[in-house]
Amino acid sequence: MKIAVSSCLLGEKIRFDGGHKQDHFVTDELVRFAEFIPFCPEHLAFGTPRPSIRLVRQERQLYVQSNKDSTDLTSALIQTSHHELARISDEPLCGIIFKSKSPSCGMGSAKVYLDNGFCEGKEDGIFAAMCKERFPLLPMEEEGRLQDAWLRENFIMQLFAFDAYEQFKASAPTLGELVRFHTLHKFLLQAKDEQLYRELGNIVANHTNLSIDIQLALYEFGFKTAISRKSSIKKTRNVLEHLAGFFKNNLTKDEKKILHSHISDFADKIIPLIVPLSTIALYAQKYNIRYLLEQTFLNPYPKTLALRSHIDAGK
Numbered sequence: 001m002k003i004a005v006s007s008c009l010l011g012e013k014i015r016f017d018g019g020h021k022q023d024h025f026v027t028d029e030l031v032r033f034a035e036f037i038p039f040c041p042e043h044l045a046f047g048t049p050r051p052s053i054r055l056v057r058q059e060r061q062l063y064v065q066s067n068k069d070s071t072d073l074t075s076a077l078i079q080t081s082h083h084e085l086a087r088i089s090d091e092p093l094c095g096i097i098f099k100s101k102s103p104s105c106g107m108g109s110a111k112v113y114l115d116n117g118f119c120e121g122k123e124d125g126i127f128a129a130m131c132k133e134r135f136p137l138l139p140m141e142e143e144g145r146l147q148d149a150w151l152r153e154n155f156i157m158q159l160f161a162f163d164a165y166e167q168f169k170a171s172a173p174t175l176g177e178l179v180r181f182h183t184l185h186k187f188l189l190q191a192k193d194e195q196l197y198r199e200l201g202n203i204v205a206n207h208t209n210l211s212i213d214i215q216l217a218l219y220e221f222g223f224k225t226a227i228s229r230k231s232s233i234k235k236t237r238n239v240l241e242h243l244a245g246f247f248k249n250n251l252t253k254d255e256k257k258i259l260h261s262h263i264s265d266f267a268d269k270i271i272p273l274i275v276p277l278s279t280i281a282l283y284a285q286k287y288n289i290r291y292l293l294e295q296t297f298l299n300p301y302p303k304t305l306a307l308r309s310h311i312d313a314g315k
């Protein structure tokens with residue numbers, strides 16, 4: 001899986017002051033499962049070290065100015081941003097991770113100033129805005145937001161689901177294989193967006209006899225939109241209750257009580273999601289319920305990332 005990442009997050013000494021902003025989750029954890037494509041539009045435009053820059057709004061137009069002497073640097077940064085965008089577009093990307101707060105890379109966190117020096121708010125940096133326009137369905141986050149366990153879990157789940165779809169698409173699937181793909185992702189999709197899950201089911205059912213190419217195009221749009229939605233404790237709880245229903249004829253009264261108390265404790269933020277999920281996986285193994293064991297919701301990404309072991313991973 002290839003992920004484009006702001007170079008400074010990878011530890012490259014490429015910031016305006018010659019420093020870096022290494023993100024250890026990216027460089028120590030995610031690196032085991034992804035190949036990184038670094039980018040830095042500012043280094044390309046101005047070299048390193050360089051004067052810091054800011055975004056300035058004048059008569060509704062956004063400009064890039066040097067903090068040192070207010071020189072207008074807009075066209076130089078736009079030019080190198082286009083260059084970096086073209087370069088990363090050549091790669092089969094599954095996502096982008098941006099450095100937060102940067103006038104180039106910030107995703108909704110770049111400060112915008114008025115002529116009088118006051119900050120009028122925050123928005124996308126120049127390069128991040130271009131990426132969002134170019135790749136509307138690609139998973140993207142900035143490192144600042146990824147410090148939040150819930151956003152991190154959602155983003156990593158989205159990345160791996162996106163990669164799974166890309167691999168599935170590359171296999172030139174048949175209608176039967178599309179049905180199977182949808183079935184495997186049933187509970188993951190429900191934990192994201194129940195309505196979209198149902199709409200995707202209608203696409204797969206193909207009541208209007210569309211060609212497989214049209215079906216796949218419609219499915220891809222719906223699937224990638226659904227996985228971009230954030231899960232919540234309420235949605236996840238519904239899925240867990242649904243999963244628990246598969247054992248209703250197998251478990252003893254006490255076993256059912258334990259499983260449901262795990263689900264309630266998760267919903268009350270007393271225990272992390274991994275606890276009820278492990279119990280469900282255990283029973284699925286014990287009673288050999290293959291339908292559940294194959295669900296991507298149980299293992300949406302490598303378990304060593306351990307993102308469901310934090311109570312704060314649910315909201």
Ligand code: SF4
Pocket residue numbers: 006007008009014015016039040041042043099102104105
């Ligand atoms: S935030 Fe973006 S532009 Fe700034 S140093 Fe990092 S990669 Fe380069």
